[in-house]
Ligand SMILES: Nc1ncnc2c1ncn2[C@@H]1O[C@H](COP(=O)(O)OP(=O)(O)OP(=O)(O)O)[C@@H](O)[C@H]1O
């Protein structure tokens with residue numbers, strides 16, 4: 588198969604995982620139930636900065652973050668998705684927008700807020716990662732970052748933060764201090780319990796509020812769920 592052919596297939600596959608008019612009914616329904624469960628697991632007020640993370644790479648964090656954002660906006664909420672993966676950002680590519688100017692350009696004062704916000708066709712607003720800095724953890728932990736997120740929280744009903752994996756770099760843990768709650772993505776058949784435990788322990792040590800778990804790639808023995816399965820478990824206690 589030619590390189591060109593492979594690329595085309597990958598692009599088509601990624602499109603399939605985003606909620607759109609062509610998305611299978613079951614996918615949209617799965618995200619609706621994630622949305623409902625999330626809304627129920629949030630404390631009543633001032634709790635709308637949601638961080639999406641996982642223990643390892645390629646578990647479906649970014650797609651879950653994007654689809655959750657789109658699903659919340661379909662419910663009538665004003666939603667902004669922020670790509671806080673300043674190492675391997677994928678939100679811009681997934682949503683077909685430019686990667687810069689973005690978050691880092693805003694934080695370093697190179698661009699104004701309105702210049703880094705993209706109004707996406709899906710109905711959500713999106714801030715891509717921007718130029719990649721040499722010190723992502725410091726940037727994400729900075730006072731400027733906190734100020735930016737707090738500002739967004741005043742103008743949107745939900746601020747969804749896409750992040751790198753917890754067991755690989757400290758960015759998601761650092762960012763959890765700015766978030767009202769954290770959703771953990773677990774990829775069925777790939778993530779070992781040990782990995783999830785490590786990530787949860789690390790987040791708890793930082794006093795993160797873990798809202799629950801989303802399982803991607805789950806085998807629900809149903810036609811669509813085989814391929815696009817999402818389940819959501821609320822944490823106990
Ligand atoms: N529910 C799912 N079922 C099957 N494949 C999925 C699912 N969600 C995502 N994928 C696929 O897994 C790959 C990784 O997805 P994604 O980029 O969202 O993961 P990630 O956890 O954000 O990765 P990274 O650690 O690189 O940021 C993509 O190719 C995507 O198409």
Ligand SMILES: [Mg+2]
Nearest residue numbers: 648649672677
């Ligand atoms: Mg990602």
